[in-house]
Amino acid sequence: MIYDIQKANFWKRIAAWLFDLLLVATLAVGCGAALSSFLGYDDYSRALEKAYDKYETQYGIVFDISQQEYEAMTEAQKETYDTAYDALIADEEAMKAYNMMVNLTLVITTCGILLAVLLWELLIPLFLGNGQTLGKKIFGLCLIRNDGVKMNNLQLFARTVLGKYAVETMIPVCLLLMFFWGTAGLLGTVVLFGLAVAQLLCLILSRNNCAIHDFIAGTVVVDMASQTIFSSTEELIAHQKKVAADRAARQPY
16 A cells, blocks of 8 residues: 655646636635625725815816826926825825725735635535645645645644635735835835745755645645545554565565
């Protein structure tokens, strides 16, 4: 019997990952849309758009311009633009709508992705067993502990929530949102690049080509057809002893 780790084929892992990623993204968008409707995001968006239209019409300017377009303005145009912008900032209702949009964007993004990941990467594997998502099921892959024993639910939770969601998804997503708002700076770039490099090094240099989430959980992706999965450490040890005894019995004296 085989008890060594039978690492999954690289291309099968990529295919399963892409399949799961597509469906998780679809679920996240759906969850986000439902949360957006429930939390009234569109109401705040319309309120802010109404405030923009009010001051743009009043001062004869357009807020949505690039830095280059602003620099190309005359001094009089810049003064008008700045006056309109100050009036917008002083508008309490507009600022409330803006702050609520920023906060709700974080909440909707965070919770939408979390719900999708929990459904696809936690609930479905609990139902199918052996850590299998639909992508892994289709391509004949599964998860085990890195010693060949069946993974437990705590490991699956750590792999999903701490690894895939918190480290590999939300850190990049939050940094990208910060880049969009112009608040990430050099530190955000360094963190994002460092995380990408760390993931690449883990996949290339680790013995079982594990991603960060597998290091966190102590798991490995294997080929289910050829991998013997032991239900407990005791069963694994008993099997190893039996193999050693059989090998010793075949040795000549």
